[in-house]
Amino acid sequence: MSTQEVTGHGLRVDGLGRRKAVNRLMESLAWVAALIAIAILGVVVFSVARRGLPALNLDLLTKDPIPFSLTNQPQGLANAFVGTIVIVSLATLMALPVGILVAIYLNEFAPAPIRNGVTMILDILNGVPAIVIGIFVFGLFVVGHGQSGWAGAFALACLMLPLVSRSTMEILALVPNSLREASLGLGVARWRTTLSIVLPQSVGGILTGTVLAIARVAGETAPLLFVSSFVGTKTSWNPLHALQSVPVAIFELSESPDPADHARAWAAAFVLLMFILLASLGARWLATRNRRKMMGR
């Protein structure tokens, strides 16, 4: 009995040392894991900046590319930047109102089973791979009609819709019910309560969600390959024709064997990355400010 106790005791002391060592090992591994993630971000951003910045100049934003250029004429990707602005703006105009309406319906009107069902469908839509959205829009609009900026905008809108809806739903759920009840109690109709009491309370949150959705789709290449990629080299603002876009241009230039093309790809990637990082950080800042405002109320 006593010997057992001693060995037991001895084992425990031994075990404690080992357990502490295991704990230390695991803690340092977690530390290393966090370091890996930050290092990857640093290396990618640094690589893009180091190669993109030297190639970055005003010509990139203002001059069109020159096909098969043998001379060293200055050329840029103006057509891609203009195309991305047109396509992403149209996509936002399509997705934003529909996304907000869906969220209003689900949060303010729908009975629980419908709300759960449609929320599930939004999650499914969010999980459809971007390239499949491209195939879908190809079959819907491009077959028989040809590529267009509209088709590209619709494809991006399909990706934005669930993002806008889900973030709007989350923010609508944060609006205190006492506000709705106070308004309804004063005899204000439900639709007016929704549009002039609930919605204005959520504007900040909706804006955050929209900026994040724009940042997400501005860098999407896959859905545009099939619906807006066979383009000329002239800048065009007309969405009835296929428009070039920054991600598609980077994709095509990255497959090229010419180092000059790579340089332009890096420069465009740098501009795109900076836009997306600033938009994400801006949205994050908006969100914290907004949350503080709502808490303070």
Next chain:
Amino acid sequence: MTSAELTADAARRPFTGRRVQWGDLILQVVAGGAALGVTVLVGLIIWKVVEGARLSIQTYGLGFIFRVAWNPVLGHELYGAGSFIFGTAVTSFFALLLAAPISMGIALYLTELAPAVIRGPVTALVETLAAIPSVVLGLWGILVLGPALRTTIQPWLHDGLGFIPLFGPPSSSGASIFTAIIILAIMILPIVSSISRELFLGVPSELKEGAYGLGVTRWEVVRGVMFPYASGGIAAALILGLGRALGEAIAVTQVIGGGVFIHWNLFSGGDTLASKIAASYQGSTTKLQTASLIYLGLILLVFSLIVNLLAQWIVRRSARKHGIVRGGHA
């Protein structure tokens, strides 16, 4: 206000009532129509993809799924998804294998170890990783990461562990399945770690404090209390990460090199379902080839639907187990 005015006011009320109801009705119909539209949209996606693939489905049937072939030469046309499904499975599996422990480590660091001052900034940085567009990550993968791997880690693994078929001779270009795995792992990392972080934050502190009170170490609390409590959610997070890896087209197309064969050498080229579709967007010459590409898209769509529904089901089941409804995927 006189009583006559009050009566008049009361008499008017049904009218205002009715007018107000019209407003309610309009908003409900418009907003409900939008919600119906989303449902129709998902149905339309499935229908259009099936319709686009019909010619190939009729020609090859289900045999398409397992056949290893992609021959667009006119007169000898033969298509199959076998090698692409294999490529998708291999890249997604190894990317998940690589990303899962690192994501767990990040989530644990952010919830348990990080000093309060750097917790916020590090969380923001990890989530910023998710914001990098795949085409930029692919550009970096093909021009920086691929060549670097080919001259460092790949020969090193090949020399040391070359007897394992996974570590064969490196390809000449640097484009390889291995590069694709690393790029996919980078994409999965922020998704899995941010969901896991929220799960770990949701572990009731009574449970953790109870365990600490028994004198166990921090790792033992993590292993014995936090992992079991969050296991369902972690599984769902990993499955969502898998869904991301399955569907990624652009970055994989840029770095994987291409090819229609089944082999176990990670350092050689291949293709996934998504990367094959993205790589062939310009080259399709016949209707059968286009339909076959869309058939690949249909298989991808089915995979992603299964993965998505599975994750939702797990989340719902574990929420019921803990008697709570979590935000996000309730």
